[in-house]
Amino acid sequence: MGLFDGGIKGNVVTGLAIGVGTAMVAPMIIKVLASVAKPLTKAAIKGGITLYETNKEKLAEMKEMVEDLTAEAKAEVEAELLAASQEPEKP
Structure with missing residues (x-):
């Protein structure tokens, strides 16, 4: 693992760059996951109601x-x- 052998461990700038990049990308990833999770959750609830009613x-x-x-x-x-x-x- 050459990347971790003194690369990220000893280099604060690289660590900060990864942290900032993650902070910038995280809201987009969360928005995409939320847009997928909400319909799936709603479908599961509707399926449960239908199963119960029938x-x-x-x-x-x-x-x-x-x-x-x-x-x-x-x-x-x-x-x-x-x-x-x-x-x-x-x-």
Whole structure:
């Protein structure tokens, strides 16, 4: 890496030139990135809304299924804890 072997490390002017160049180019790069990111973000949000609106019934069914499974798991855990607390202690 000949560029870094005493070139930039020891040369303050080169470092300042790179810093100034970056400061001048950064606003243009940020503007371009913002112009691309905003439509992509909006498209993702619109897609999410559309997905939600077209699948409300399926989501409700899925929610009910998850609630049922959670209730079953909770009942099993409580039964296991009750059974464990009623076992006689081993000497």
